[in-house]
Amino acid sequence: MTDYDVIVIGGGSTGTAVARDCALRGLKTLLLERDDIASATVGTCAGMISSGFKYYDEPDIMDMCSQEVVYFRRIARHIIMKDPILMPFSELEELTRGGEASSFTDEYAKRAKERGVPPVMFLSPEQSLSIEPSLNPDMAACLYYEEYFIDPFRLCLLQAIDAKQHGATIKTYCEVTGIEATKPAKRVTFYNRATRQVECADGKLIVNAGGPWAGKVAAMAGAPLDLRLNKGAHVILDRRIVNVGISSKAADGRWIYLYPHENTTLLGTTALDTWEDPDVIVASHDEIEYLLKSMEWVVPSIRQARIIRTMEGVRPLVPEWKRSEDKVTRGYRIIDHEKDGVDGLISFTGGKLVMCRHMAEAVTNLVSKKLGRETVCRTHLDSLPGNGADVDVLALAAEYGLSQHAVERLRARRGTETSAVLALTKEHPEWKSTICTCEPVIEAELRYAIRNEFPQTIGDLRRRVRLGTGPCQGTFCTFKAAAVLAEELDLSGEQYQLEMIDFLAERWKGKRPPMRGGQLGQEELTQGLYACVANLDHTDLPYELKPWEEAA
Amino acid sequence: MSEEEAYRTVSATLEQERIIPFKTDELEVVRSAEKCVNCGLCLNHCPVVRAVGVDRFSGPRSIAVELSRSPPDFWSTADKVYLCTSCGTCREVCPFNVNMPDIVNMVRARIFKQRPDLVPRGLRAVRETIAKYSLAFEPWEDPNEKTESRDARLQAAGLPFIKDRTVKGAEVLFYPGCQAEERAQEVKEAAKFILNYFGVDFTLLEEMSCCGLPSRLIGDDETSRSLAARLREKVNLLGVKKIVTTCAGCTSNLSDMSVRDNWGVPVYHLIEFLAEEIGLERLSEAFTEGSRAGEVLTTIHDPCHLIRHTSRQISDHVIAVLNLIPNVTVVPSGVADSCCGGGGMVGYHSRDVADAVVAYNLGPISATKANRLVAPCPLCTAQIERNLFNTGSDIQVDDLAVFIAQRLPQER
Numbered sequence: 001m002t003d004y005d006v007i008v009i010g011g012g013s014t015g016t017a018v019a020r021d022c023a024l025r026g027l028k029t030l031l032l033e034r035d036d037i038a039s040a041t042v043g044t045c046a047g048m049i050s051s052g053f054k055y056y057d058e059p060d061i062m063d064m065c066s067q068e069v070v071y072f073r074r075i076a077r078h079i080i081m082k083d084p085i086l087m088p089f090s091e092l093e094e095l096t097r098g099g100e101a102s103s104f105t106d107e108y109a110k111r112a113k114e115r116g117v118p119p120v121m122f123l124s125p126e127q128s129l130s131i132e133p134s135l136n137p138d139m140a141a142c143l144y145y146e147e148y149f150i151d152p153f154r155l156c157l158l159q160a161i162d163a164k165q166h167g168a169t170i171k172t173y174c175e176v177t178g179i180e181a182t183k184p185a186k187r188v189t190f191y192n193r194a195t196r197q198v199e200c201a202d203g204k205l206i207v208n209a210g211g212p213w214a215g216k217v218a219a220m221a222g223a224p225l226d227l228r229l230n231k232g233a234h235v236i237l238d239r240r241i242v243n244v245g246i247s248s249k250a251a252d253g254r255w256i257y258l259y260p261h262e263n264t265t266l267l268g269t270t271a272l273d274t275w276e277d278p279d280v281i282v283a284s285h286d287e288i289e290y291l292l293k294s295m296e297w298v299v300p301s302i303r304q305a306r307i308i309r310t311m312e313g314v315r316p317l318v319p320e321w322k323r324s325e326d327k328v329t330r331g332y333r334i335i336d337h338e339k340d341g342v343d344g345l346i347s348f349t350g351g352k353l354v355m356c357r358h359m360a361e362a363v364t365n366l367v368s369k370k371l372g373r374e375t376v377c378r379t380h381l382d383s384l385p386g387n388g389a390d391v392d393v394l395a396l397a398a399e400y401g402l403s404q405h406a407v408e409r410l411r412a413r414r415g416t417e418t419s420a421v422l423a424l425t426k427e428h429p430e431w432k433s434t435i436c437t438c439e440p441v442i443e444a445e446l447r448y449a450i451r452n453e454f455p456q457t458i459g460d461l462r463r464r465v466r467l468g469t470g471p472c473q474g475t476f477c478t479f480k481a482a483a484v485l486a487e488e489l490d491l492s493g494e495q496y497q498l499e500m501i502d503f504l505a506e507r508w509k510g511k512r513p514p515m516r517g518g519q520l521g522q523e524e525l526t527q528g529l530y531a532c533v534a535n536l537d538h539t540d541l542p543y544e545l546k547p548w549e550e551a552a
Numbered sequence: 553m554s555e556e557e558a559y560r561t562v563s564a565t566l567e568q569e570r571i572i573p574f575k576t577d578e579l580e581v582v583r584s585a586e587k588c589v590n591c592g593l594c595l596n597h598c599p600v601v602r603a604v605g606v607d608r609f610s611g612p613r614s615i616a617v618e619l620s621r622s623p624p625d626f627w628s629t630a631d632k633v634y635l636c637t638s639c640g641t642c643r644e645v646c647p648f649n650v651n652m653p654d655i656v657n658m659v660r661a662r663i664f665k666q667r668p669d670l671v672p673r674g675l676r677a678v679r680e681t682i683a684k685y686s687l688a689f690e691p692w693e694d695p696n697e698k699t700e701s702r703d704a705r706l707q708a709a710g711l712p713f714i715k716d717r718t719v720k721g722a723e724v725l726f727y728p729g730c731q732a733e734e735r736a737q738e739v740k741e742a743a744k745f746i747l748n749y750f751g752v753d754f755t756l757l758e759e760m761s762c763c764g765l766p767s768r769l770i771g772d773d774e775t776s777r778s779l780a781a782r783l784r785e786k787v788n789l790l791g792v793k794k795i796v797t798t799c800a801g802c803t804s805n806l807s808d809m810s811v812r813d814n815w816g817v818p819v820y821h822l823i824e825f826l827a828e829e830i831g832l833e834r835l836s837e838a839f840t841e842g843s844r845a846g847e848v849l850t851t852i853h854d855p856c857h858l859i860r861h862t863s864r865q866i867s868d869h870v871i872a873v874l875n876l877i878p879n880v881t882v883v884p885s886g887v888a889d890s891c892c893g894g895g896g897m898v899g900y901h902s903r904d905v906a907d908a909v910v911a912y913n914l915g916p917i918s919a920t921k922a923n924r925l926v927a928p929c930p931l932c933t934a935q936i937e938r939n940l941f942n943t944g945s946d947i948q949v950d951d952l953a954v955f956i957a958q959r960l961p962q963e964r
């Protein structure tokens with residue numbers, strides 16, 4: 001007797017997509033994530049569900065990306081936004097060199113219609129400047145194209161929730177520590193961080209979606225798995241400081257970008273081969289300067305913008321070596337470790353957020369075949385929770401006596417679920433109060449998320465509702481959110497304080513590397529509030545420094 | 553695809569995604585909003601928050617840290633940002649001088665394009681008036697009636713009529729603003745009288761047109777810019793060296809426009825012009841010769857557009873000038889610099905809010921036992937007068953220009 005047909009390890013974009021597909025096809029599924037859903041790589045990505053046109057020399061990947069965009073717009077349109085993008089060129093010759101431009105504009109054009117966008121176009125400097133006055137006027141022309149962006153946190157969470165609603169078991173804070181790939185049942189041992197117990201589960205097959213940790217996971221079963229780990233940093237700027245996205249060549253000729261994203265702007269990204277522990281990495285001074293310096297050529301005022309934090313993630317690339325990172329395929333590989341004599345373990349290398357559903361479909365096909373089950377994939381057809389009819393924001397705001405903007409932002413996260421969140425305030429009108437002032441987030445949404453989306457920490461709430469992601473970086477919501485969480489989860493006073501410190505420490509990880517200018521004053525205020533007022537630095541708590549924190 | 557076609561396609565996407573590109577001069581406003589650290593100091597000083605509470609008007613902090621972050625969402629802030637009176641109190645107390653009034657204008661400019669239906673109805677009506685007449689108030693249908701009204705007001709104020717004049721190459725353009733042009737005509741006349749008295753070489757516009765502030769506050773950025781450009785052209789044609797106005801809003805808006813668009817012509821409120829250009833000495837002499845219209849105990853209201861948008865020094869000028877007038881005693885109310893609620897076009901759609909704001913001032917004004925209140929702005933004057941009247945107060949409210957004109961010698 002086995003407990004599960006499939007045990008999925010990892011709750012990033014890939015793992016949640018796999019769990020969803022398996023569950024939708026009626027397979028008994030368990031997902032184990034050592035931290036929270038979307039807490040690793042996927043949470044540091046730009047969320048671009050790209051046309052793939054940077055990979056014009058891999059036409060099949062472009063085909064896949066374009067098709068996936070069509071599917072995402074069908075199943076999750078409520079969490080998708082479109083960014084028009086300008087790519088300025090200083091010399092026309094730059095455009096035509098090596099036929100690069102014509103290749104990618106041609107490849108892009110072939111798939112533009114299905115994605116619902118016009119072909120790549122050229123704009124004069126005057127036209128470009130009227131669209132984006134921050135651009136350096138010293139340009140020959142701009143290339144214009146359009147890309148879609150998805151909220152990566154909500155996507156993963158919705159995939160997990162959908163899986164759960166279709167019978168899957170989702171366990172967060174459960175770190176897999178051992179895999180016994182014996183026949184017929186495979187035993188997975190994991191440490192449950194919430195209960196502090198070692199537990200185990202048996203499954204017929206194991207899918208390793210451990211992202212950059214996939215190698216370590218495979219090793220637990222004695223299977224070899226090579227990955228090319230490549231780290232990348234983003235600098236996050238307060239608010240949308242550009243009207244449209246901007247894409248340009250960096251100091252070393254790589255492509256970098258400045259994308260308006262939700263209510264922030266993302267400057268990214270770097271790409272460095274890495275052998276560091278993905279758990280400790282933070283953006284380095286060099287990465288930040290590389291990005292600022294490179295973007296400064298096209299947006300000269302970039303340094304005046306307020307940097308709120310950085311984020312650093314590790315791409316689990318396909319192990320193609322001895323070539324530059326951007327020449328490595330952006331596709332993915334499915335590795336059936338049967339060939340290594342480890343039956344029943346399947347791993348991924350490579351891939352991207354945009355192809356997570358595709359990866360899941362492919363692996364679930366394989367899983368079904370191995371299990372001898374006839375199944376049909378529906379993940380491209382069935383909506384994710386919240387995807388549905390338009391939400392009448394103005395009517396809801398009037399009905400509940402809430403600010404229209406608060407309801408609109410709620411809608412952008414939750415689509416048709418908006419009404420269910422607001423309905424909580426009928427019994428508890430006091431839950432209309434604002435918890436996060438920057439996003440904003442009202443108390444009802446926190447309660448709703450805690451009750452329906454299995455968060456255990458304030459950080460988990462951040463991923464679910466964008467709490468603490470604004471310019472003040474949690475200064476004015478941390479203590480309020482901790483109080484709500486403590487009440488809902490019945491936490492002790494000590495746990496309540498630890499929650500605050502944990503969250504502030506997590507924010508510090510991204511705030512510290514780029515800290516400068518306006519953010520210094522902000523930090524003074526944060527420290528003043530939590531140290532001087534709340535005395536958190538003088539409480540005797542069993543707090544352990546995080547890997548990225550320096551010892552005092 | 554030709555560049556024009558491409559641009560049209562791009563514009564269609566921008567519109568669909570509700571992206572209304574920032575203008576170069578707005579980028580500075582965006583950067584100002586970025587400075588907010590969410591400290592909340594401003595919240596305790598915003599007169600609208602004080603009057604109606606944060607549930608109705610979420611206040612300056614929320615505008616900086618929340619409502620102004622994502623332009624494509626600006627349409628959803630229409631229930632809040634139209635309630636800002638543009639008083640600038642928050643900017644004054646903010647440790648980073650976050651420029652709220654301009655942030656609010658920038659947001660409104662996008663709502664206007666994204667969802668014109670969400671622009672408050674009262675403002676849409678003003679917009680139509682402006683579109684039709686290039687004036688913020690509907691002009692008199694019958695010019696004779698306008699003259700009759702003017703004469704009645706002159707008579708009530710006890711002021712003589714100074715002939716209108718348009719002179720190319722004059723030193724000063726006197727710009728009365730829409731309110732004094734069409735409604736409070738006594739203010740325009742008083743200013744003409746004062747300028748004439750001091751022998752200022754002034755001219756009026758051939759044809760009055762709005763400075764663009766109301767359009768700017770409505771969010772109709774295009775009309776605002778075209779009105780400003782039109783006025784600039786008229787100013788250039790006249791070849792004047794200075795602009796003098798009696799309206800607080802016109803003073804600050806014209807100053808802004810003059811700087812933003814490089815007019816090269818400084819803008820003065822009449823009281824600044826008197827204090828700085830005519831000089832207290834000449835004023836003093838004139839007042840000594842002037843009529844002694846009985847003892848007056850007066851208190852002052854300082855318009856936001858003067859003291860916070862232009863210069864706090866103007867407040868000192870008002871006191872200095874009033875102190876020169878025999879028989880006039882100034883009593884402080886303690887609320888002179890507190891917003892009257894008349895700004896930001898709030899009264900045009902949410903009169904209850906505008907009146908709740910000024911309600912704070914009424915008690916302290918009455919408590920001064922003054923029998924007069926003067927304000928260097930016809931808009932503040934009207935707003936305070938109406939609200940004092942409604943509370944049964946018998947304090948008379950005068951525009952400062954009228955008050956001064958009445959105390960100058962009538963003949964020379």
Ligand SMILES: Cc1cc2nc3c(=O)[nH]c(=O)nc-3n(C[C@H](O)[C@H](O)[C@H](O)COP(=O)(O)OP(=O)(O)OC[C@H]3O[C@@H](n4cnc5c(N)ncnc54)[C@H](O)[C@@H]3O)c2cc1C
Nearest residue numbers: 010012013014034041042045048176211232313352353354
């Ligand atoms: C800077 C950057 C920008 C990017 N931008 C884009 C983009 O714009 N568009 C795009 O399509 N892609 C982008 N990518 C790529 C994309 O983010 C990743 O390829 C993809 O999200 C990886 O998802 P994943 O689920 O495989 O990995 P992860 O998100 O890392 O998930 C792996 C999960 O496994 C868990 N795990 C590990 N070990 C264990 C264990 N022992 N037990 C239990 N759980 C375990 C981890 O905690 C983690 O949550 C970007 C990547 C980076 C780094």
Ligand code: SF4
Nearest residue numbers: 598636637639640642
């Ligand atoms: S300008 Fe005045 S009314 Fe507007 S937010 Fe600031 S203080 Fe409040």
Ligand code: SF4
Nearest residue numbers: 588589591592594646
């Ligand atoms: S606008 Fe200024 S005063 Fe108000 S919260 Fe922001 S920083 Fe503080």
